[in-house]
Amino acid sequence: MRHCIYPGTFDPITCGHLDVLERAARLFDRVTVAIAENSGKGPLFTADQRLEMIRPNVAHLRHVTVTKFSGLLVEFCMEQKADAIIRGLRALSDFEFEFNMALMNRHLEPAMETLFVMPNEQFSYTSSTLVKQVARFGGDVSHFVPANVAAALKAAYRP
Numbered sequence: 001m002r003h004c005i006y007p008g009t010f011d012p013i014t015c016g017h018l019d020v021l022e023r024a025a026r027l028f029d030r031v032t033v034a035i036a037e038n039s040g041k042g043p044l045f046t047a048d049q050r051l052e053m054i055r056p057n058v059a060h061l062r063h064v065t066v067t068k069f070s071g072l073l074v075e076f077c078m079e080q081k082a083d084a085i086i087r088g089l090r091a092l093s094d095f096e097f098e099f100n101m102a103l104m105n106r107h108l109e110p111a112m113e114t115l116f117v118m119p120n121e122q123f124s125y126t127s128s129t130l131v132k133q134v135a136r137f138g139g140d141v142s143h144f145v146p147a148n149v150a151a152a153l154k155a156a157y158r159p
Contacts, residue, residue, distance in 0.1 A: 001029040004084040011043035012149045016123030020088035037070040074109040084113040
């Protein structure tokens with residue numbers, strides 16, 4: 001069985017993330033969405049809240065699981081007996097960071113492959129950061145995130 005890890009902060013998960021996940025689910029027998037607990041990004045939502053936001057949106061994908069991890073991604077991947085890491089690339093600006101991270105992961109664990117997946121072009125400009133900025137000022141984010149995530153953002157930024 002081919003198994004990949006789709007890691008990220010997912011603060012919050014967006015339709016672009018879910019699009020990449022759907023693509024990965026077509027390529028692999030098993031996909032693990034791995035929520036980074038020790039992100040230096042200062043997330044709006046706790047790892048547990050992010051996990052609970054993601055689960056209902058992947059329930060229709062029987063071979064997708066969601067979990068949290070901390071520490072080095074490649075160590076988590078090896079513990080999970082994964083074959084690959086999936087990373088989404090929205091635009092050329094993502095490539096340099098993702099390329100460097102993939103090379104470092106390869107240095108740390110030569111057997112671990114990283115595959116880059118592009119989301120549908122309608123999601124190419126969507127990021128969790130931008131979605132949070134729009135939500136913070138009361139904008140409609142319903143086209144960018146699932147309904148449960150839009151509700152959570154609205155509640156988080158309620159005055």
